[in-house]
């Protein structure tokens with residue numbers, strides 16, 4: 001084969017693989033949309049022919065109308081922001097406490113032996129079991145909800161951080177000692193970056209847990225948030241609003257997860273686990 | 275600078291319980307296993323020492339003791355009249371598997387070697403100088419995972435040299451390298467040694483490495499490990515055991531000592 005033929009062929013191959021890549025990219029968007037359309041259709045048909053009243057099982061179009069109403073009167077935004085605020089507050093509080101504590105537990109064997117049983121004991125207790133105490137201690141309003149989210153995020157985060165800190169390659173500490181890092185430098189330049197990839201994964205999981213818990217937390221003692229929206233709409237027998245609330249929870253959940261997934265792009269060194 | 279005295283060094287590790295209770299295994303809980311047994315060695319200033327020995331005999335352990343990463347069970351390591359009590363930038367370790375910090379770029383890693391230099395300009399010059407020396411120019415902003423195995427090794431070498439230590443300790447610097455990188459880095463280490471004359475300890479599995487590089491060859495062996503051979507080599511560089519009969523004889527002797535034969 002002469003050179004230009006080879007060249008043409010390789011160009012064609014390149015173009016073909018581009019096309020396949022493009023198709024695959026498009027399929028990732030089209031196929032879920034197809035599924036969504038099928039589900040919506042099934043939903044619409046069920047509501048139409050099942051005989052349930054629209055009060056009990058509103059149709060998609062009704063829910064969409066409900067969503068329009070809630071968007072227009074600003075309720076959807078207000079409640080979403082309220083929920084997001086609580087999750088953010090609880091999540092940040094958990095980060096502030098859990099990561100330093102996790103590092104210490106992971107690196108100081110004595111403290112780990114002391115505290116690990118306590119943590120393992122508290123961890124399986126659902127945050128919802130804390131509701132009575134949370135209300136008693138923090139009254140009503142944002143505080144008990146934030147506290148519950150803090151609890152929900154704290155334990156998984158502390159455990160993941162401790163495991164990551166303990167598993168740091170000892171060679172890194174020998175390097176640190178060789179170049180005379182002091183304790184602070186060893187922490188900031190070795191321990192923290194070494195656990196970062198694992199901690200990011202844990203953060204992603206933890207936000208999801210916090211988002212799960214906020215809805216439950218908002219069903220008590222507060223008058224805002226998506227959980228409250230759902231509860232209040234149920235009391236008003238507005239199942240379409242209930243479903244709007246559920247959908248919003250799902251959408252924000254996806255968005256949060258996507259945001260957390262993108263955190264690894266903040267720094268090139270994060271794109272690889274050590 | 276860089277005179278090393280290893281005086282009657284022993285090292286034992288306490289074994290964790292590795293078997294179920296009641297089973298008849300020599301390593302019961304609390305058993306200590308002696309790895310190094312009364313090691314006595316003296317390395318002169320600027321010497322290139324090659325350590326040979328079968329896998330698991332305690333070569334890395336000896337290097338760790340010299341570097342101060344680990345404490346001797348008995349005896350002492352003395353560098354330039356001072357007993358080694360801990361790690362120091364004065365004796366830099368190049369690790370068997372990469373010791374680069376993966377979250378730092380090549381530049382930042384090499385900069386660790388010149389941490390104590392106050393002036394920013396001199397520091398930058400020194401970093402650049404050492405990066406250029408190992409031929410990693412233009413890779414300053416790469417992270418270790420973006421480098422090949424040989425480049426990682428060279429980056430770590432640059433970091434070690436930047437610290438300007440009296441003693442350079444290298445645990446299998448050719449580990450996991452392809453043939454050509456192996457040859458290249460070997461040549462670089464020899465050249466650098468000719469130039470800088472730092473006391474250099476190199477652990478290797480390759481007898482030819484030791485023959486080509488070493489001013490002194492030390493063979494360890496046995497359980498617990500003892501010094502089987504400690505021989506000074508004064509053959510001029512470049513060396514070739516195929517052309518130099520005396521070197522070839524030493525080669526055969528080493529093969530015999532390590533319990534293998536070259537010809538099969």
Ligand SMILES: Nc1ncnc2c1ncn2[C@@H]1O[C@H](COP(=O)(O)OP(=O)(O)OP(=O)(O)O)[C@@H](O)[C@H]1O
Nearest residue numbers: 287288289309327328329330331332333334335336
């Ligand atoms: N921290 C430790 N605790 C217990 N035993 C250890 C420890 N480190 C090393 N050993 C033991 O000491 C012996 C020597 O290990 P060392 O790493 O020094 O061998 P080596 O000669 O460097 O081997 P290789 O050539 O495979 O690297 C091994 O039998 C190992 O099991």
Ligand SMILES: [Mg+2]
Nearest residue numbers: 333334370445
């Ligand atoms: Mg070793």
